[in-house]
Amino acid sequence: xxxFLSRIVRIDLRLVLAAVFAISILHVVTILxxxxxxxxxxxxxxxxxxxxxxxIVFAPVTPEAQPLPYLSADARIAICxxxxxxxxxxxxxxxxxxxxxxxxxxxxxxxxxxxxxxPDRATPVSLLLVPDDTxxxxxxxxxxxxRSPRQNQLRVQARRGLxxxxxxxxxxxxxxRTEALLKQASCQTVRGTT
Amino acid sequence: MMRTSEGVTRLGSGLRALPQRLFFPPLxxxxxxxxxxRRTSFWRHQIKKRIAGLLRLLTDWALFILVVLTGGLISxxxxxxxxxxxxxxxxxxxxxxxxxxxxxxxPYTVAHFARxxxxxxxxxxxxxxxxxxxxxxxxxxxxCDYEIAVRPPQASWWSIAVFxxxxxxxxxxxxxxxYTSETGAISPDGRFLALLSRSAGGGNWLPTSGxxxxxxxxxxxxxxxxxxxxxxxxxxxxxxxxxxxxSCR
Numbered sequence: 001x002x003x004f005l006s007r008i009v010r011i012d013l014r015l016v017l018a019a020v021f022a023i024s025i026l027h028v029v030t031i032l033x034x035x036x037x038x039x040x041x042x043x044x045x046x047x048x049x050x051x052x053x054x055x056i057v058f059a060p061v062t063p064e065a066q067p068l069p070y071l072s073a074d075a076r077i078a079i080c081x082x083x084x085x086x087x088x089x090x091x092x093x094x095x096x097x098x099x100x101x102x103x104x105x106x107x108x109x110x111x112x113x114x115x116x117x118x119p120d121r122a123t124p125v126s127l128l129l130v131p132d133d134t135x136x137x138x139x140x141x142x143x144x145x146x147r148s149p150r151q152n153q154l155r156v157q158a159r160r161g162l163x164x165x166x167x168x169x170x171x172x173x174x175x176x177r178t179e180a181l182l183k184q185a186s187c188q189t190v191r192g193t194t
Numbered sequence: 195m196m197r198t199s200e201g202v203t204r205l206g207s208g209l210r211a212l213p214q215r216l217f218f219p220p221l222x223x224x225x226x227x228x229x230x231x232r233r234t235s236f237w238r239h240q241i242k243k244r245i246a247g248l249l250r251l252l253t254d255w256a257l258f259i260l261v262v263l264t265g266g267l268i269s270x271x272x273x274x275x276x277x278x279x280x281x282x283x284x285x286x287x288x289x290x291x292x293x294x295x296x297x298x299x300x301p302y303t304v305a306h307f308a309r310x311x312x313x314x315x316x317x318x319x320x321x322x323x324x325x326x327x328x329x330x331x332x333x334x335x336x337x338c339d340y341e342i343a344v345r346p347p348q349a350s351w352w353s354i355a356v357f358x359x360x361x362x363x364x365x366x367x368x369x370x371x372x373y374t375s376e377t378g379a380i381s382p383d384g385r386f387l388a389l390l391s392r393s394a395g396g397g398n399w400l401p402t403s404g405x406x407x408x409x410x411x412x413x414x415x416x417x418x419x420x421x422x423x424x425x426x427x428x429x430x431x432x433x434x435x436x437x438x439x440x441s442c443r
Binding site for chain 2 (some may be wrong): 007015018019022023024025026030031032034035038040041042044045061062063066068069070071072073074075098099101103105106107108110111112113116118121162164166168169170171174
């Protein structure tokens with residue numbers, strides 16, 4: 001015991017500092033590389049199953065059909081995998097009541113845009129997703145001296161990601177209505193316009 | 195005369211350079227076997243010493259690398275899985291990642307959700323609380339029955355859902371996986387009470403079947419904060435549900 005203690009006391013302080021430094025470096029590297037090394041991120045799970053630039057209404061979440069972990073049966077979801085490399089994407093949805101939300105996630109799962117339903121009125125959402133680079137995609141209607149046909153549209157810069165429309169489960173009686181509202185949401189490529 | 199000759203020989207060998215002594219040993223006449231033995235044991239000792247030194251060095255390095263790998267990976271795993279005060283807030287058994295799905299999220303939050311594979315509700319929109327233990331600190335398990343009690347804010351949408359430890363829904367014949375502010379029955383005193391049990395129960399029963407360890411998710415979208423009509427959001431204790439164990443098998 002005594003020799004063990006004396007050996008511990010003899011531990012080189014420089015070695016301890018080197019170990020702490022190396023642990024810190026490994027810790028930081030692990031944290032920073034974890035997102036790119038993760039094999040089962042939400043994007044990896046959903047991208048193979050979803051057709052790009054199409055709003056797909058998912059079946060009610062059950063143990064047999066649960067696309068993501070911790071995705072609860074408290075809501076129905078519709079997902080659009082948007083890809084603006086092939087053109088701008090027009091995204092429309094209605095958020096009729098509290099609990100409804102539309103969120104645009106990038107590939108890393110960060111929300112680049114989100115809107116949620118309000119208790120007092122329905123919220124229509126119309127988004128134009130444009131590429132996030134400086135690519136020239138033609139003159140805008142305003143630049144051509146024309147009135148923009150999309151006065152109420154919001155332009156969101158994004159390249160690839162997931163648009164998730166959540167509709168809360170309001171009970172069995174409302175399920176058909178909820179599904180109909182989800183199916184009204186659209187996500188499509190806009191060709192030949194800016 | 196003999197003694198002198200031996201003395202000269204010893205003196206001569208003592209003055210010779212070390213490489214010469216090692217590689218060209220002096221002839222020792224009839225005692226060559228003893229010299230050989232001495233030389234052999236000398237080399238054996240040297241080799242043993244070298245191997246011991248090498249082993250000590252290798253052991254030190256192995257220990258150093260083990261300590262670094264263990265410390266670095268375990269600390270990273272813990273910070274990704276459980277979080278800390280840098281990335282989460284806690285209230286009783288409940289944990290919320292404060293920067294969930296935000297573009298300015300810290301690396302721990304980004305790593306947590308990438309590893310989890312979930313798409314959380316952005317923290318600007320709602321609060322997503324996760325509990326793996328009851329309010330007394332014991333791990334939630336399907337062999338026990340629990341009561342979940344909460345008084346949600348008036349103007350809010352909320353849900354309570356139960357999962358297994360990996361975030362999978364629990365298979366049950368009743369098809370009950372979650373309650374929301376629109377599907378849950380509220381008590382006359384304004385509280386929402388749910389029963390987590392593998393046996394069928396009345397009221398807001400959430401079956402846990404034989405799932406083993408459980409996790410409960412409480413999602414809250416509070417509009418009263420925006421309208422300024424709700425309760426104090428900083429009082430976290432009253433904001434999250436209380437999970438009490440009722441019985442265990």
